[in-house]
Amino acid sequence: MANSDLSIKDLRAGYGTLDILNGVDLDVPAGQFVALMGPNGAGKSTLLKTLYGMTTIKGGIIEWQGRNIAGYKSRAILGEGISFVPQGRCNFPVMTVDENLQMAAYTIRDSRVKADRDYVYDLFPILKTRRSTLAGNMSGGEQQLLEVAMAVLQRPKVLLVDEPSVGLSPAAIHIVFDELLRLHAAGQTILLVEQNTKKAMEVAERAVILRLGKVIWDGLPKDITHDELGELFLTGKMRGENEAVH
Numbered sequence: 012m013a014n015s016d017l018s019i020k021d022l023r024a025g026y027g028t029l030d031i032l033n034g035v036d037l038d039v040p041a042g043q044f045v046a047l048m049g050p051n052g053a054g055k056s057t058l059l060k061t062l063y064g065m066t067t068i069k070g071g072i073i074e075w076q077g078r079n080i081a082g083y084k085s086r087a088i089l090g091e092g093i094s095f096v097p098q099g100r101c102n103f104p105v106m107t108v109d110e111n112l113q114m115a116a117y118t119i120r121d122s123r124v125k126a127d128r129d130y131v132y133d134l135f136p137i138l139k140t141r142r143s144t145l146a147g148n149m150s151g152g153e154q155q156l157l158e159v160a161m162a163v164l165q166r167p168k169v170l171l172v173d174e175p176s177v178g179l180s181p182a183a184i185h186i187v188f189d190e191l192l193r194l195h196a197a198g199q200t201i202l203l204v205e206q207n208t209k210k211a212m213e214v215a216e217r218a219v220i221l222r223l224g225k226v227i228w229d230g231l232p233k234d235i236t237h238d239e240l241g242e243l244f245l246t247g248k249m250r251g252e253n254e255a256v257h
């Protein structure tokens with residue numbers, strides 16, 4: 012039986028001749044909620060983009076359901092059940108919430124679109140109350156929810172989300188993370204990139220730290236303090252260690 016674990020091995024990728032990921036190893040088991048953190052420029056977004064077929068792969072393996080999907084095009088990866096919510100809000104601002112969801116359902120058979128929108132409205136009750144509102148007139152938090160909802164409409168097996176909290180008020184961040192927790196409780200596998208480490212450590216089951224294009228720490232949020240996290244971001248080492256942790 013095909014499993015829905017994602018297993019990344021020695022992944023090297025970048026932009027043209029520029030190398031950004033320098034051998035990333037990371038497993039995302041089905042059903043897990045993983046937070047990927049690290050300093051600016053570490054390659055977090057590049058990793059998500061690479062999983063979604065948007066960068067130049069130099070080597071390594073992205074094993075998915077028993078196959079290596081490294082090098083697949085984004086459309087094929089979406090078809091494999093991997094959806095990506097890129098950083099920033101890029102929905103269609105002069106369309107309503109309902110119309111945005113219709114756009115997201117573009118790849119789905121017509122007969123299923125209505126049922127799938129209802130499914131999304133059940134998962135995101137806030138959006139249901141906003142269904143006739145122009146997306147551009149909603150708050151930042153609501154727009155971010157819409158972005159996640161558009162990806163969820165594809166019923167992905169794995170949801171990749173890049174920095175959903177950027178530019179949001181604390182109240183809006185709370186709403187977005189609450190929805191991610193609800194999705195996870197419903198069985199959704201999530202790989203979340205997040206600069207709000209406090210929030211990420213609260214919601215995720217597992218914390219992974221990327222630095223200079225490599226995973227330097229991988230463990231349970233309870234096993235690392237906020238100070239140690241900061242130290243790792245800054246130096247790549249835990250306090251008192253002489254060598255970088257690998």
Ligand SMILES: Nc1ncnc2c1ncn2[C@@H]1O[C@H](COP(=O)(O)OP(=O)(O)O)[C@@H](O)[C@H]1O
Pocket residue numbers: 026029031049050051052053054055056057058
């Ligand atoms: N489209 C691109 N073309 C060239 N270099 C890029 C591109 N996008 C990002 N980079 C570079 O890749 C490195 C990692 O960026 P990124 O993955 O966005 O880091 P993070 O998300 O961890 O902050 C940075 O040095 C950045 O300048």
Ligand SMILES: [Mg+2]
Pocket residue numbers: 055056057098174
């Ligand atoms: Mg980024």
